[in-house]
Amino acid sequence: MDTQPLYPTQEVHNGVNDVDNQNKTKDEKDSTLESNQGRVKFEVYGEEMIEKEVKLSGNSGRVYLPPDWVGHQVKIIRID
Numbered sequence: 584m585d586t587q588p589l590y591p592t593q594e595v596h597n598g599v600n601d602v603d604n605q606n607k608t609k610d611e612k613d614s615t616l617e618s619n620q621g622r623v624k625f626e627v628y629g630e631e632m633i634e635k636e637v638k639l640s641g642n643s644g645r646v647y648l649p650p651d652w653v654g655h656q657v658k659i660i661r662i663d
Contacts, residue, residue, distance in 0.1 A: 625660055634662075 637644035648657065 627658060627660075629658070
């Protein structure tokens with residue numbers, strides 16, 4: 584399985600979309616991303632998806648995954 588890094592697309596939430604961004608410079612697009620509370624859209628290819636709440640574990644957080652996922656690579660994206 585090819586591993587691809589996660590890169591945010593130029594599409595931004597809160598009413599600003601790619602059409603609005605086409606005529607902007609890179610700096611203008613970056614400032615638009617920052618002004619929208621840092622939320623960006625990620626496009627990820629994978630096999631399965633599970634949505635869970637992170638539980639407290641000492642000074643850290645923990646997410647339990649199915650045992651058949653052991654040894655496989657996962658990507659975690661915080662959504663709120």
